[in-house]
Amino acid sequence: xxxxxxxxxxxxxxxxxxxxxxxxxxxxxxxxxxxxxxxxxxxxxxxxxxxxxxxxxxxxxxxxxxxxxxxxxxxxxxxxxxxxx
Numbered sequence: 001x002x003x004x005x006x007x008x009x010x011x012x013x014x015x016x017x018x019x020x021x022x023x024x025x026x027x028x029x030x031x032x033x034x035x036x037x038x039x040x041x042x043x044x045x046x047x048x049x050x051x052x053x054x055x056x057x058x059x060x061x062x063x064x065x066x067x068x069x070x071x072x073x074x075x076x077x078x079x080x081x082x083x084x085x
Contacts, residue, residue, distance in 0.1 A: 001040065003036060004033070004036050004037060004040060007032070007033060008033065010029045011029065012028060012029050012030030012033075013029070013030065014028065015028055015029075016028065018032050018035075
């Protein structure tokens with residue numbers, strides 16, 4: 001977002017550099033800006049999808065926990081270590 005905000009007011013024919021696959025390439029602002037915005041939108045979409053999946057799994061976990069009567073104790077209580085024979 002910082003890069004997009006920085007190069008947006010610049011002229012479209014001004015040259016800029018972009019790291020693509022470990023290679024520094026010279027492009028113009030007009031070529032780079034749409035690609036950066038597309039990447040930014042893709043990341044936002046992926047983040048929304050991951051949050052949705054997290055909420056779904058959290059709901060599934062809580063249902064499993066309730067179904068099997070699993071209780072999570074406080075952080076101070078610990079189970080005694082079992083000895084191996």
